[in-house]
Amino acid sequence: MIVLSVGMPRAGSGWHYNLIHDLMEAAGYTDARIIREKYRLQSILTEVNCNIGVLSVRRMGMVSVPALMGKNFVIKAHAGPSASSRLLQRLGLLRITYIYRDPRDAMLSAFDYGQRALQKGRPNAFSHLIDFEKSLDFMMEYVRIWEAWTQEKDVLIARYEDLLTDYDGEVKRLVQFLRLDGSRAEVQKVTGKYRPGAAEGQQGLHFYKGKIGRFRESYTAEQQAMLKEKMGGYLSKMGYEL
Numbered sequence: 001m002i003v004l005s006v007g008m009p010r011a012g013s014g015w016h017y018n019l020i021h022d023l024m025e026a027a028g029y030t031d032a033r034i035i036r037e038k039y040r041l042q043s044i045l046t047e048v049n050c051n052i053g054v055l056s057v058r059r060m061g062m063v064s065v066p067a068l069m070g071k072n073f074v075i076k077a078h079a080g081p082s083a084s085s086r087l088l089q090r091l092g093l094l095r096i097t098y099i100y101r102d103p104r105d106a107m108l109s110a111f112d113y114g115q116r117a118l119q120k121g122r123p124n125a126f127s128h129l130i131d132f133e134k135s136l137d138f139m140m141e142y143v144r145i146w147e148a149w150t151q152e153k154d155v156l157i158a159r160y161e162d163l164l165t166d167y168d169g170e171v172k173r174l175v176q177f178l179r180l181d182g183s184r185a186e187v188q189k190v191t192g193k194y195r196p197g198a199a200e201g202q203q204g205l206h207f208y209k210g211k212i213g214r215f216r217e218s219y220t221a222e223q224q225a226m227l228k229e230k231m232g233g234y235l236s237k238m239g240y241e242l
Contacts, residue, residue, distance in 0.1 A: 002067050003029075003074040003178065004052075004085070004096045006149065008142045009126075010109035011101030012160040012210065013078065017049050019171075019194040020097060021074040023178060026186040029072040039066050051076045060084035067093045080145040081152050089154060097177065098149040101160035102240045104215035104227050107139040132223055136230060143234050150237075159239065161212050164196055 005020045007013025025031060032050040036042060044059045045052055052059055052075050061084070063075060088094035100106075114126030129135045149155055156177040163170045171191045175182040182188070192198060219227065228235075228242050235242055 001072045001092075002063060002088070002094050003072075004055075004077060004094055005074060005099075006077045006079070006096060007099040008101055008103065008106055008146060009078055010106045010113065010210070011099055012163060013076065013099055014049060015194065016097065016099040016158065016163070017074070017076045019190070020174070020178070022190045022193070023175070023180060023187060024072065024074050026184075026190050027178075027180055029074060032073040032075055035066050035071060035073045045075060049076045050074075051078070053077065054079045055082040055085045057082075057084050060088060064088060064093055078142070078145075080148045086152070095178070096152070096154070097156040097158065097174070098146075099158045099160060099163070100146045100238065101210070102213070102215070102238070103139050103143050103146075103231060103234070104219070104224075104240075105210060105213065106142070107135050108215045108218055109210055110138065111135045132219075132226075136226070140230060143231060146238070147234065160210065164212065167195055 003020060003024055005013070005017040007016055021029075021032065032045070033047070036045045036047075036050055039062075041062060044062055050073075052063065055077060060082070066073070067088075085094060085096065089096065110126045111129045111132075114124060114129045117124040118127045129138055150157060156174065158170060158174070172182060175187065175191075180187055182191075215227075216224070232242055
């Protein structure tokens with residue numbers, strides 16, 4: 001069995017992936033990094049968070065090999081659903097979660113993160129977002145991916161803001177979806193580790209730092225009007241105020 005943790009970029013997807021990965025590891029799943037090395041999947045899974053990229057026939061076929069051999073592990077993606085992901089779901093080899101965030105905040109976070117990396121001389125995947133228009137075009141792609149995932153069957157959809165404000169409720173939903181026993185000490189230890197505020201000072205656990213609604217104080221009235229025009233229909237469906 002593969003658990004695929006999908007998320008909108010800069011939407012707590014790293015936090016969600018690590019929470020899921022450690023929950024499943026506590027339940028006996030293999031660390032995905034071990035699977036990556038043992039089955040020579042370095043060409044399709046990133047070293048950090050084992051991100052598969054696109055859910056293509058080739059890539060999904062390659063990761064299904066260890067699953068067919070009885071290995072259980074968690075991988076990550078930002079991509080939209082595909083015929084291959086649906087097939088593996090139907091075969092009982094794939095379980096999928098998806099997390100999103102107010103795309104206006106995610107867009108701002110992506111721009112800031114990319115520019116900070118650029119200033120340090122270490123450009124990242126967001127450093128090409130050099131202005132508002134490029135950032136908006138980039139984020140609209142992931143808004144459409146959000147819509148695609150919401151139309152899929154048997155996918156656990158979560159919001160970053162809900163994970164921040166109702167962590168216990170969201171974790172209960174997640175644990176049930178993953179078919180884990182929430183009363184087990186090992187499960188409770190993991191959920192405690194990733195609770196917002198619990199990881200202060202622990203490197204690599206600052207996944208919950210994103211401020212809700214920061215875009216309102218960062219974007220001009222004109223820019224916010226453009227966001228409303230482009231994203232308005234989606235935002236209301238996502239549960240956000242315009």
